[in-house]
Amino acid sequence: MALENHPMWRLPRHHLDTEDAHDHVHWVELFYDLIHVVIIFLLGNFLSDHLSVSGFLGFAGLFISVWFAWADSSVFNSLYVSTDVKHRLIMASQIVTAMVMAASVPHVLGKGWMYFALAFAANRLITTYLYHRTHSLGVEESRLAHHVSRNFFILSLVFAISAFLPAPYSYVLFGIGVASIQLLYMAPKVGVLNNKRFLPRLGHMSERFALLMLIVVGEGFFKLVITLSQKGIYKVDPSVLVNFMFGGIAVFVQCWIYFDFVGNGKPKNQDKRTLVNWWLGHLFLMLSAVMVGVALAGEVKVGFWEPYPLKYGVIGCIGLASYLLCLLWIQFNIEPRVAHRFATAKVRMIGVIMALFTLVILPYVPAIIGNLLWGGALISQIAIPVTRAYLTFSKEELAKNT
Incomplete structure (x- = not known):
């Protein structure tokens, strides 16, 4: 076999220029995702330690x-099929930058900021090089790779400069x-x-979103345990x-409603x-999932009869309402599924209203009442569609057999 035909030495190629491109995630990309288990966990800890408006804004940023x-x-790995040795070494260096970013999170508001910003700049610079390499090898027929590499290079300088500025100018x-x-x-x-x-x-990006979603929602298990x-x-x-x-079941149901209704879903068109809506919907969905995961840590801080810890309850209720709205946002922008017949906007709004109602009464009721209401908001997103689907399909089956 010629070297250029073996994945270890084959040059990066745009997926439109190869006949054997597939949507499955490569193991190198999966390994890169692993470090984000740690980052998400530490970001959740950051939010737990800064339960205030300013702390939330810092966490969100x-x-x-x-x-x-x-x-x-x-996105780069989705555009260009890259599996050669050099690409793997580049990805290894990008994993190291993510490690430094993760280790900087607990002290990012102080002396850790410089390390976070420089690691982020280096991460952007590596992405710059991925596109630059593709352009310099002549495997991209348009100016796409050159355009992106130029812009990312400029941004990497901006992030590096921010590492040395005093707060708040650095932020x-x-x-x-x-x-x-x-x-x-x-x-x-x-x-x-x-x-x-x-x-x-x-399809590749849909799978990447789904894999990261498992990591993000799984952070709730970390927090609880x-x-x-x-x-x-x-x-x-x-x-x-x-x-x-109850918290563990809530984490499971979060995954359930994601994968049944939007997980691995492709955009309905290429407009x-x-x-953009598909992209941003997943961003804010995952942000909301981390909020819920952090809020669930409050489950082991209280019994049945005391009020649920208020700050945890606030981010949990707002996080759940936002999570359901983002699910609906994504659902409107992906290819239709049978499940969409039953998980309608009205069903999502029932969960949103229940979550916000729980937020209003949370300080005045025992935790068991708050859990029942909040849990009802979440579980309704499975119970209502599944019940409606069962009744509808049963009637259709009966009508077909008579």
Whole structure:
């Protein structure tokens, strides 16, 4: 076999230029996702330690930044089939930058900021090189790779400069850089979404979203188990254990409603507006999932009869309402499924209204009441569609047999 025909030495190729491109995620990409287990967990800890408006804004900014770093790398791997040795070594270096970002999160508001910003800049610089390499090898027939590499190089300098500025100027400049990442894609006339070659493998990106979603939602399990283990499982009364188990079921149901209704779903068309909505819908869905995961740690801090910890309850109720709205947002922008007949906008709004009602009464009722209402908001998103589907399909089957 000639070297250029073996995956270890085959040059990167745009998926439109190869006949054997597939949508499945390569093991190198899966390994890159592994470090995000740690990052998401530490971001959840950051939110737990900063349960205030300013703390939430800081968490949201960090999460969006990390998500874009992950997403930009995923987009490249979706556009270009890259499996050669050099690409694997480049991805290894990008994993190291993500490790440094993760280790910086707990102290990012202080001395850790410089390390986070420099690691983020290096991560952007590596993405720059991925596109530059593709362009220099001559495997991209358009100016797409050159355009993206140039813009990411400029942004990497912006992020590096922000590492050395005093607060709050460092945060402002960094935030401008993060917003500019989206302009790179979406700006009218000059954004890369206007390039006909900027067409990622939609099935591949759907699978990447689904895999990261498992990581993000799974953070709730981490929070529950670690919080209880630190408290001492032998020290708590049975009501706390019941709350603990309820939290685990809630995490499972979050995954259930994602994968049944939108998980691995491809955009319904290739219109720019559809792609942008699909992209942003997943960003805010995952942000909401982390909020819910952090809020569930409150389950092991209280028994049945005390009020649920208010700050945890606030982010949990708002997080659930936002999660359901984002599910509906994504559902409107992907290919229709049979399940969409039953998980309608009205069903989603029932869950949203129940979650917000729980938020209003949470300080005045025992935790068991708050859990029943919040749990009802979540479980209704499975119970109502499944019940409606069963009754509808049973009637259709009966009508067909008579």
